[in-house]
Amino acid sequence: MSAERWLVTAEVVGTSMRAQWADMRTSPLAYLLGVVQPLVFLLVTLTPQTDPPAAEGTRAAFGVLLTAFWGSTVWSAAGILRRERMQGTLARTLTSVRDPRLVVLGKSFGSSLVAVALVTATVAGTLALLRQPVRLDGGGWLLLGLALVVLSGTGVGLLLGSLFVLSRHGPQLSSALMYPVYLLGGMLVPPDLVPGWLGWPSWGISLRWLQQYLVAAAGGRLDMPALLAAGALTAGYAVAGAWLFRRVTDLARRQATVELY
Amino acid sequence: MSSTELAWRAGVTIRTGFAEYRAANPPAVVLTTTLPRAVLQCLFFTLLGRAIGGPEGARFAYVGAVALILTLATMASIGDVPMLEKWSGTFYRLQRGVLQPATTFFLRALPWVAEAVVSALLCIVVVGPVTGQGALTVTLLGAFPLYAVMAVTAAATGAAVAAPAVGRRADVLFGNVLAYLTVACCGALIPPGRVALLDAVGTVLPLRNGILAVRAVVAGRPWAGHLLAELAVGAGWALLAWVLYGWQTRRAVRLGIDDFA
Numbered sequence: 001m002s003a004e005r006w007l008v009t010a011e012v013v014g015t016s017m018r019a020q021w022a023d024m025r026t027s028p029l030a031y032l033l034g035v036v037q038p039l040v041f042l043l044v045t046l047t048p049q050t051d052p053p054a055a056e057g058t059r060a061a062f063g064v065l066l067t068a069f070w071g072s073t074v075w076s077a078a079g080i081l082r083r084e085r086m087q088g089t090l091a092r093t094l095t096s097v098r099d100p101r102l103v104v105l106g107k108s109f110g111s112s113l114v115a116v117a118l119v120t121a122t123v124a125g126t127l128a129l130l131r132q133p134v135r136l137d138g139g140g141w142l143l144l145g146l147a148l149v150v151l152s153g154t155g156v157g158l159l160l161g162s163l164f165v166l167s168r169h170g171p172q173l174s175s176a177l178m179y180p181v182y183l184l185g186g187m188l189v190p191p192d193l194v195p196g197w198l199g200w201p202s203w204g205i206s207l208r209w210l211q212q213y214l215v216a217a218a219g220g221r222l223d224m225p226a227l228l229a230a231g232a233l234t235a236g237y238a239v240a241g242a243w244l245f246r247r248v249t250d251l252a253r254r255q256a257t258v259e260l261y
Numbered sequence: 262m263s264s265t266e267l268a269w270r271a272g273v274t275i276r277t278g279f280a281e282y283r284a285a286n287p288p289a290v291v292l293t294t295t296l297p298r299a300v301l302q303c304l305f306f307t308l309l310g311r312a313i314g315g316p317e318g319a320r321f322a323y324v325g326a327v328a329l330i331l332t333l334a335t336m337a338s339i340g341d342v343p344m345l346e347k348w349s350g351t352f353y354r355l356q357r358g359v360l361q362p363a364t365t366f367f368l369r370a371l372p373w374v375a376e377a378v379v380s381a382l383l384c385i386v387v388v389g390p391v392t393g394q395g396a397l398t399v400t401l402l403g404a405f406p407l408y409a410v411m412a413v414t415a416a417a418t419g420a421a422v423a424a425p426a427v428g429r430r431a432d433v434l435f436g437n438v439l440a441y442l443t444v445a446c447c448g449a450l451i452p453p454g455r456v457a458l459l460d461a462v463g464t465v466l467p468l469r470n471g472i473l474a475v476r477a478v479v480a481g482r483p484w485a486g487h488l489l490a491e492l493a494v495g496a497g498w499a500l501l502a503w504v505l506y507g508w509q510t511r512r513a514v515r516l517g518i519d520d521f522a
Contacts, residue, residue, distance in 0.1 A: 028431065028433050028434035028437070029433070031434075032433075032434065032437050032438070032441070036437070036438060036441045037441065039441075039445075040441045040444050040445045043445050043451065043456070043459070044306075044309070044444065044445065044450045044451060045309065045313065047451050047455045047456055047459075048310075048313050048314060048318070048450065048451055048452055048455065049313055049314075172286075172290050172294040172295060173294060175294060175295075175298050176293070176294035176295075176297060176298045178298070179298055179301035179302050179304075179305050180301060182301075182305050183301060183304060183305050183308065188305075188309055188312070189305065189308045189309055189312055190312055193308050193311055193312055194308070195391065
């Protein structure tokens with residue numbers, strides 16, 4: 001790809017990110033899922049326990065971070081294309097000169113960045129309020145893990161966004177997609193508590209490996225297999241999302257349902 | 262107006278409410294997303310209780326998690342009832358109607374109460390056996406009327422909180438904040454006595470006394486006092502909703518605005 005093309009690609013992605021940030025500023029869901037939900041989940045996880053040790057505080061902090069991040073990602077993915085429809089820009093995006101996937105990619109990335117920032121700030125503030133000790137060794141490895149969280153959310157946003165093009169029941173779908181991952185993602189509910197026959201899907205959820213990696217990194221230990229698994233799954237989500245998005249939007253254009261819902 | 266005519270008008274309003282509900286929530290969507298989401302949420306909180314507090318934690322969380330399911334329809338979603346008048350621009354018709362707008366909203370909210378009751382029942386019969394709490398499942402089935410009462414008190418609260426939100430297009434924010442506040446303060450997952458502030462807020466919210474009544478049934482203790490307290494809290498919120506909708510209506514007539522603006 002030529003330098004000019006790279007620049008144009010970066011411009012499209014950057015503009016999409018800024019547009020998403022502008023939308024999120026006026027959306028209550030960003031604050032509900034980025035502030036209220038992690039606050040309540042952390043209270044529910046830590047306050048029933050009597051003086052939980054730093055290890056438990058660390059596990060709960062990352063569990064809540066990833067859980068709230070997933071909730072935010074699912075709702076953002078639905079909201080991105082729904083807002084494009086409401087604003088009347090979906091058809092133009094799909095038929096533009098530039099690849100429409102760049103727009104969804106930019107918006108998903110922007111959304112993931114904001115979600116991680118909001119949730120991290122909320123978790124940190126709540127831990128301080130509760131005077132809950134945590135252990136946060138391995139600074140650079142932790143940042144790497146958080147960066148992978150953002151990328152994972154971006155890939156999932158592209159994948160899920162495709163589903164919402166064809167459905168008018170985006171909110172219900174989003175709602176239904178939250179809890180399977182909460183349950184099977186190994187974040188707040190350890191995988192060994194889930195009935196055995198339900199455990200295998202967690203192997204395909206990047207957040208499960210990110211939870212494992214982040215908790216290990218916070219304890220000063222590098223869990224490379226978990227990092228690689230999370231990275232591979234993230235790449236898989238992005239590739240699948242890019243492929244599915246093209247197929248789904250072509251189908252919607254053939255069925256003339258792009259602007260209908 | 263005779264009692265026969267009142268009954269007819271109430272019946273038409275209730276049927277309209279169910280028609281509105283079915284239009285926004287087709288049976289296929291309810292069966293494949295709404296109800297499964299409720300069951301998975303209940304299972305998530307029950308397993309979270311087990312992760313935090315072992316088998317006793319799971320028992321505690323299971324009783325409370327079933328009650329929390331009631332908030333999905335009665336707090337987070339019930340704002341759709343008055344909002345539909347705003348979206349449709351038909352509130353002026355309610356002003357000229359025979360029934361008070363508050364009465365109309367209460368009657369049209371019945372499908373949401375029904376959804377909450379069905380969701381809670383499904384959670385009891387699925388989550389209990391799946392988590393190895395068969396005996397407690399039978400007890401909760403016997404105490405199910407208490408959950409039905411909580412569905413009504415929660416709906417009254419949701420309706421009251423939706424009233425000031427409608428004119429500000431903040432129904433999603435207000436309803437969900439109320440739901441999350443209830444999760445934190447109603448004693449469903451956080452035992453009373455852990456955080457004084459949460460206990461204090463919980464005394465004026467629905468579900469707290471109802472959950473205490475259910476826990477009393479489980480423990481074989483007197484529960485009638487808790488039930489009366491729950492009914493009193495619900496009645497208070499219902500009265501507040503009546504006052505708020507009445508004030509909004511008179512204000513709309515006086516200022517010549519028709520849609521809670």
